[in-house]
Amino acid sequence: MGNKTINEFKIPIWIKDSNKQIKKDFLSALFGSDMDKPRLDKRRHNKKSFNTPRFSINKSENTLKNGKDYIQEIVGLLEEFGIETLKPRIIPYTTRKDGNKTLKICLDFSNRFENLIKLYGKIGYVYCKEREILSKHVLEYLLMKKYIVDMRKESYKKSLKMTRNGIKPMEIYKKIGGKYLSYKNIAMWVEKTNHTFNKIKIPNNFPNFDGWLKGASKGLGDGLVWETIFSIKKVNAENLFDLTTQSSAHTFFSNGFLVSNSGREDVDVRCLGWRPFVLELMKPKKRSVNLNQGLKAINKSKKAQVKDLKLSDKRTVTRIKSIKPDKTYQAEVVFESPVKGLEKLEILQDIVINQETPLRVATRRADKLRRRRVKDIKYKLLNKKKLEMTITAQSGTYIKELIHGDEGRTRPNVADLISNKVKSIKLDVIKIHCD
Structure with missing residues (x-):
């Protein structure tokens, strides 16, 4: 390619004809090199939104058309991921030592937070650690904004429904109000006839990005953040999920049993081919068991079928934990x-x-x-x-x-x-x- 300003180039056909993963890899590497990093809108009253992301290239007057075509190719790839861009802009840039004038072609992205979630979530940056980490933090912040806005919109619909049923605003607030849903919000929604659903935004007490990031990333690195558990609800579930650990031996505790399997499946996948497993009883009250009775009791439940139930030894336990069939x-x-x-x-x-x-x-x-x-x-x-x-x-x-x-x-x-x-x-x- 050489000097990108004076030489013509385009996206290789094999990339344009490849699957979305290849296109994503190309775009994220390109953005890691040539796109602005996420920048917070530093206006006095707004520290919760981000400036319009911008990708730009410099082209000489002689290669300007090639630059425009290249930008349109990028727009086409982005559209496959549902990412919105604005009309490209051309601005004067500088005059080179050889006398050639160069122009900058700017491609701006829509800065609606839904669009930024797609940009940083589906594409992002690679090969630039600073931009990669920052974009991950911005993505998590935007996802939290979306969660709160969606919650408030759902609360808006609930408020109107409860009002039609004769419930007063204060009673509605006591039922569904919270940190990001005030009594004032609910009263305004049910009394202001010209309020529209699409005008619902994040509340004033929503944290700004800098304040949120300080606490959310404390003690972490590589773009990781702490997440808040909004609710814990007890459910009756018969499915047991394996937890990933650093150890290659997949074992887990369940109701006083240590279970070791030769692999595991998704919750909706039936295992009809007999899976070897080891069941270790933790602190058993009985040291002798009738395995035949246990086998019949398990199979009687019809939740699972077992066969060849027998006492195990350490060698078998080690084998079951280590095999990858x-x-x-x-x-x-x-x-x-x-x-x-x-x-x-x-x-x-x-x-x-x-x-x-x-x-x-x-x-x-x-x-x-x-x-x-x-x-x-x-x-x-x-x-x-x-x-x-x-x-x-x-x-x-x-x-x-x-x-x-x-x-x-x-x-x-x-x-x-x-x-x-x-x-x-x-x-x-x-x-x-x-x-």
Whole structure:
């Protein structure tokens, strides 16, 4: 490329034709180099909003058209992520030593906080630590603003409904009021006939960014912040979730038992292929048990089925905690359009795929690239839009993402290969290969 001011260039075709993950990586690297960092609006009465982000390039008069075309290519990529930009502006910049005049082409983003959430949440910055960390902090602040505004809008609707039922403003406040919802707010909503839903914004006592950041990031680094738990509610749930730990041995406590499994599945995935597990009784009151009675009692509940229940030894416990067996899954997949081009799925036979941390678990898993082997894949068309797939894969493979692609975070994937979006997936584990 050389000197970007005087040389012509454009976004490579292979990037424009690639999946959204590649486009995201390109944009975040570009912004890490050439876009302004998030800047707080420092006006006297406003320290809770941010200036319009700006991406700019300098071009000579001779290459100005190429610069305009390049900016429009960037706008096109951003539109795929739902990110809004303003009309590009051209301003005089400087005169070079060789006498050529240069102009700056500025691309400004809409600074609505919903748009900034998309910009910093879906794209962000890489290769510039300062901008990356700051954008993460800004994103969390904006998400909190959105949460409060959404809460106030919901409270507005509740207030009007309660007023129609004859409830006075003070009683409404006692029922739904709080730190960010005052009696004055409610009284104004129910009495001011010209108040509109879309005018509801954050309250005056909402913290400014600098004040919030000081407490939210105290003792943390790398863009992490403390989050406030707004409520804790007890629910009756029969599902047990594994907590991620630094140790590779996945164990957890449940009602006085220490449970060790050979892997785990999503809550909506049935395990029909018998999963080895170890159940350690903590501080047992009885030292001898009738395992046959225990087996019958478990199977009688119909919540789970077990077999071959027996006393274990340390060697077995160690093995169960450490093995990472391959698994065979059966998936019933419904697509949005009639299924065609199934022969393209043969590329997935015995192949190593790249999987970035899925979006659905991004808040509790490290954001990293995982390479997993798909060992075998079979498929059968059930009807024009429904496909049955049998997939054997390495332990730790995200099967749902292998099928639907997760917005390009798993590559290659079934949906991209047959150019068809996935509507639903019903997934079962039919075998765990522990032998």
